[in-house]
Amino acid sequence: MKLLKTLLKSKKFIIGLCVFLLLLFGSLIFTTISSHDPAEMIGFLYEPPSKEHLLGTDNFGRDVLIELIYGMKTSIYVGLLSGIIATFIGTTIGTTAGYLGKTIDNILNSITNLFLVIPSFVILILLSVSLRSRSLTLLAMIIGITSWPWTARAVRAQTSSLKTREHVNMAKLNGEGYVEIVLKEILPYMLSYIFMVFVLQVASGILSEAGLSMLGLGPSNTISLGKMLSWALLYEAVRTGAWWAFIPPALTIAIITFSLLYMNTGMDEVFNPRLRS
């Protein structure tokens, strides 16, 4: 609660949050009340924007605007789910390694370093290639399980410095166990940091989905912003000048990630006052 109050002081955070929530709820509300089928072919290939179809049609003759709204929903869904998974794994491994130390720390730290060096996008490509059918949730899960190492490393460092504090020692004397101490005495002190990491993970999850889609490894049977871009590139939208097929999804991805990064910058300034020049 106190955290939220501090955050609301930052103009950047509020602007970023508002834009993100607007896009999220806008696409959620539209897709629940609308009777449009985004996959329905309502016209010919690459019809320019008109009154009926504000952003024209794509290579399959589908309404770009409706696709865009559905794509926004799937992209944000992938981002949020992968962000939650990555933050959860990273925080769990980081606190465990940092708090328990010794052998467990050695093992976990080696694993973390290993996955920091082997490029996660490569593992992502290899995993996606080996899956014949990729549902949205599955895709979000593999993005999540390949992008936790940075979080783990940073959380580990913070945990090992926090665990030497007085109140942690008090809890230990009270006979509290490791899980209890981590949850009650250590995590609350890094909450602001973990939230910042989560926001960044959401942004990078959205980018990973779009990147994978453009490599031809996107979710099966779904529309996402990345898949719209990949269709536009494959079916020569650029060459034929059908800008409405690729500029809107590219800008939408840019706006979503910008809103998240702007939130992050705002939080950074609130939590690290030195940056407020």
Add this chain to the structure above:
Amino acid sequence: MNRYLKYLTGKLKWYILTFFIAVFLNFFLPRFIPGNPVSALVAQMAGGGASSDVLDKLYNSYIQEFGLDKPWYTQFINYVLKVFHGDLGISFSLYPTKVNTILSHALPWTIALQAPAILIGWIIGNLLGALAAYKKGKFDSAFFPLALFINSIPYYCLAIILLYLFGVLLDVFPIGGGYSMQLIPSFSITFLIDALKHYLLPFFSLILVTIGGQAIGMREMSIYELNTDYVRYAKLLGISEKKITRYVFKNAMLPQITGLAISLGTMVGGALITEIVFSYPGIGTWLFNGIRQQDYPLIQGGTLVITMAVLLANFLIDIVYGIVDPRIRMAQMEE
């Protein structure tokens, strides 16, 4: 020197282990694909009207090459041995071209595109970031949101937008490829000029993003340094502004140099999608082709090259850091 050697061998052991795990992942993951990839591929080729004689030959050569009848650990050992001999197998889609041949033709394009964009972008970005931190005021408040916006546009979205603006709308640059189709790569003037025309657009899309990212990092580091106690103390002592700024930016540069080394390492895999957008003949485009045609040897070869570049760069950073900064050496020894 003895200590350094110990540090180095420790590092080397670790990197060899990491390399094996990377090779293992590279080998193992594509094997989860349900069904026999070879028969699927051969069936796919039959649709193309190839004669059954050729198909049989193809099937047998693939089965033999992968030793698919052997247990997986034998297959893995064979794969590792081949990798160590620098043999990445034969491409499915461009049979009988070797994956080595394809990738060694693609790699120079990727490096020629990425290395200058990273280096020049790094220099310009750092200068601008330092300037914004130093000047503050109007320059900073105009510059920072712009850099943040450019930095948060995914590099491939920026590439697509630039491609449309300058390639289609204004029609000043060609919209794809590394050179014109009718030319044969050579070191003639005509070819170089043509290649340069194809080069500029992807180059600009990459350098803009690098400048944005570096400038933000440098601005942040510089502001942090400018507010430290040693700067306040130096100001109180009346040390000249010029001298202080020199110290400040020297300190702020340190993490930026690590950043440069890391981006040079991720160079090979860093612009995969830019290459796809511009159909630039580098690793990314070939990886994309491999994925579209389910050419597993080509995919595995591509990902392995990307991984090896990153491992190599990290190892080099560790070697240099060990020499430059004894503290790092000590810290590593304790772990």
